[in-house]
Amino acid sequence: LDFIRDVGKHITVNYMMAKDSVKKRLEGDTGMSFTEFTYQLVQGYDFYYLWKNHNCVLQMGGSDQWGNIVTGTEFIRRKDAGEAYALTTQLIKKADGTKFGKTESGAVWLDPARTSxxxxxxxxxxxxxxxxxxxxxxxxxxxxxxxxxxxxxxxxxxxxxxxxxxxxxxxxxxxxxxxxxxxxxxxxxxxxxxxGIEFLNELNDAEVLGLFEGVPNFTVSLEELNAGINATELLAGKTTVFPSKGEAKKMIQGGGVSVNRNKIATADDVFTTDNLINGKYLVAQKGKKNYFLIVAE
CATH class of the missing domain: 1.10.240.10 (Tyrosyl-Transfer RNA Synthetase)
Incomplete structure (x- = not known):
């Protein structure tokens, strides 16, 4: 209610209805929800807040954001008689017609903490x-x-x-x-x-986890690993790299299982903390392309 009273009174319905983006939606088959209609007011106030508190005088965006951004410049002018500016560029689209942006799946960020x-x-x-x-x-x-x-x-x-x-x-x-x-x-x-596997020693924890994003991850006890865990127990007991110990033994005997790029010779091979990469990781492989990351904690 505070928002409607303090912000809404500065922008008229006529002003909001005059936007091309609103007209097109209202003339279309699906119409426009109240939430969508009032979004330009919310984004406009967001620009005002940045202008007022952080000296932000320019908002940039894709061409589809023009109406929302200039609502912000208008709100700034009407409320505080201030000046702010809008700059938009042609909307970048993928070949399939979907837009390139943070709200689409597969968003990419400049911040390495969000996208390595x-x-x-x-x-x-x-x-x-x-x-x-x-x-x-x-x-x-x-x-x-x-x-x-x-x-x-x-x-x-x-x-x-x-x-x-x-x-x-x-x-x-x-x-x-x-x-x-x-x-x-x-x-x-x-x-x-x-x-080679030694490359992982050059990476920090965030980089290792980023490298193996989408790869099945398992956690094993550092204490148990220090005492030693045999191959079948590690891959089919402490983790589910294999659904059963019998299947693990069979593939190991066929020479199709590796840990840290070294083929497991027998199902009784024992792994300890001495085998850890960066003191924390084991990289298991079934065949050449199926990776599994085992983290000791």
């Missing part, structure tokens, strides 16, 4: 060919001629992913630096079996 440099690099590396052609023009500072040459090279051999690699390299270095880019390359190589 490795995940950041992988985000750009995994873009589609169509999106890569667009993004490399938007997000990099590469010359037009260089981009066109790479496009021709990729069109001739799409499997090389020349555009994606150039895009991922350029933006990862500019956001996180050369060292983090090199680490992201090594992380990628590690998961494809081209880098």
């Amino acid at each position: 440099p490795y995940q950041f690099y992988q985000f750009w590396l995994n873009t589609t060919d169509a999106d890569a052609k667009s993004y490399i023009r938007i997000f990099t500072l590469l010359d037009k001629g260089v981009i066109e040459a790479m496009e021709a090279e990729q069109d001739a051999a799409p499997h090389t992913r020349v555009l994606q690699k150039a895009l991922a390299k350029d933006i990862t270095i500019r956001v996180h630096g050369e060292d983090e880019y090199e680490k992201a390359i090594k992380s990628t190589d590690f998961l494809f079996g081209n880098t």
Whole structure:
């Protein structure tokens, strides 16, 4: 009620109805909810608060945010006779028509605490060919001629992913630096079996967990591991890398199970804290591509 009284009185319904975004929704088949209609007022007040308390005079956004942002500049003018500005750019869309933004799935952040440099690099590396052609023009500072040459090279051999690699390299270095880019390359190589297990010693806990995001994680007792745990108990008792000890033994005998990139010779092999990477991790593999991270705590 306080918000409606203190903020709502400064912006009329006529002003809000005049926005193109509102008109289009009202004329469409689905209409517009009250929540959606009043959102511009909430965002407008947000801009006012930043202007009032943090000297923020410019709000930037995609072109779809123009109406909401200028509601903020208007609210600032009407309430405090202040000046603020709006700047929007053409809305960036993916090839499938969905917008590129934080509210969409697979959002990417500049803050390494939200998106690790490795995940950041992988985000750009995994873009589609169509999106890569667009993004490399938007997000990099590469010359037009260089981009066109790479496009021709990729069109001739799409499997090389020349555009994606150039895009991922350029933006990862500019956001996180050369060292983090090199680490992201090594992380990628590690998961494809081209880098030794010792690489994990170069990573901190957050980077290790980021590298294995989406990989099944298990926790085992550090005390029990210190006393020693045999392979079948570790992989099918203390964890569920295998659903049963019998299945674990069978695959071990077939030479298809590794821990820390070393094949387990027998089901009775014992693992202790001496085997831990960074004093904390064991990396189990079934075959070449199925990874499991075991954390000792």
